[in-house]
Amino acid sequence: MHIFDVVIVGAGPAGLATAIAAVQNGLDHFVIEKGALVNSLLHYPVEMVFFTTPELMEIGGMPFTSPNDKPTRLEALRYYRRVTDVFGLKIAFDERVLAITRQDAPDARGSFAIDSQSARGVRRSVHARAVVIATGAYDVANSMGVPGEDLPHVSHYYTQPHPFFRKRVVIVGGKNSAAEGALDLFRAGASVTIVHRKPALGDSIKYWVKPDIENRIKEGSIAARFNTGVLEVRPTEVLVQSTDGVEDALPADAVFLLTGYGSDTTLLRAAGIELNPETNGPVFDPITFETSVPGLYVAGAMVAGIQSGRVFIENGRFHGQEVIKAIVRSLARG
Incomplete structure (x- = not known):
């Protein structure tokens, strides 16, 4: 049975940044995304112009060039596709994670089983030493x-x-x-x-x-x-x-x-992750982003729960680096 070092749930900017950090640290990674690459951007207005500047949307150290002071949605989609190809990120699209379960079998002790189902109804399980949930905050409309x-x-x-x-x-x-x-x-x-x-x-x-x-x-x-x-x-x-x-x-x-959006906490609850009653977001270590379940981490806008306005691409893109540092230390300890 193959066990990945880390499985990342969600291929938004935070999930991609986490996967890139995994690649840069030599970790065997796999990303599972329920929709398309940076799926939340597909829900943005087609001709939208971002509030931020291109360099504040960069991940993996790859420059985001634009002829405009502020990038468009189309430019962002093109940029994240290019980043994904350059770093050779391994991603399964149109596949929803159903459950994350800690394994106790001798050949998988200390790992997690990640059960998923494709849009065509095909189910499978993959295994990982650590899991990062980066599912964003645009899934559930208020x-x-x-x-x-x-x-x-x-x-x-x-x-x-x-x-x-x-x-x-x-x-x-x-x-x-x-x-x-x-x-x-x-x-x-x-x-x-x-x-x-x-x-x-x-x-x-x-x-x-x-x-x-x-x-x-x-x-x-x-x-x-x-x-x-x-x-x-x-x-x-x-x-x-x-x-x-x-x-x-x-x-x-x-x-x-258009009254706002929030994170889907179904997967967090099912995995046994403690939620903050005030924010409805996960309880996590602010340095490592590890949740109340050892080996399960969070990243990106979903960490803020209903206070999703506190986390954007600009700051959420850095979460993955800290998460992977923590995972590397954990794997080194065995």
């Missing part, structure tokens, strides 16, 4: 808990404007995703209304986006309902209520609930 949230014209992810030309679109949310989506849709010919429970848009909106969205609202090109919450999503409208109790029905052909 549910609003309102009737109609699961209707077919409702989505928690916005990617492109063209299908909504000449359609009435309601966007729920007041942070960067909502602002960029509203501008994108407006410029593609959609009639856009923003619904936000607070009195104004968030201060975290990209500095070049905020004045743009505020001016479009001020001139009436984009409608905005502040201090307003959603009561129900219906097939042709969204029922909202202001903080002073006034209800209204907003016509809607499409609805985007």
Whole structure:
């Protein structure tokens, strides 16, 4: 039975950085990804421009060059594909990890069995001395808990404007995703209304986006309902209520609930990893990133739980180096 030094769950930037660190330290690695390479980026708007600069998205010491001050989504996808090829990372795509179990058999003592299933239903198990969970914080959309949230014209992810030309679109949310989506849709010919429970848009909106969205609202090109919450999503409208109790029905052909995302903790719980009751994220050593289960580590945005805004590509890309240092020390001790 072959036992890898480390299996990494998730092929986002943090998972890739961890795999690269494993390669650089001579560890036998394997990555399992439930979707495509850097899968979360596929949910980003097609023409999105990152808030950060290219060098702050680099992993493995490989330069990320861009003709722009801030890279685009397309450039990022191209960069991470190139990095994966250059370092020869071993990755299984479209394969979901179902369970991580510590092994006690004599020929596998001290290792873990990682059970997975491909998108086509094929199951298998691989074994590793250590496991790193780097599944990101974009898998689970924050549910609003309102009737109609699961209707077919409702989505928690916005990617492109063209299908909504000449359609009435309601966007729920007041942070960067909502602002960029509203501008994108407006410029593609959609009639856009923003619904936000607070009195104004968030201060975290990209500095070049905020004045743009505020001016479009001020001139009436984009409608905005502040201090307003959603009561129900219906097939042709969204029922909202202001903080002073006034209800209204907003016509809607499409609805985007851009109210944030979080980590899927199912795998963590199943593996016996202790969770922080305040953040719903894993309890881990801040230096080694080892969890309450010896040999199981975490990396990337998922370490922050519901406080995912604390960890981005810019800082999560360094987690893998510390994780691999800890694993190397652990393997040396036997």
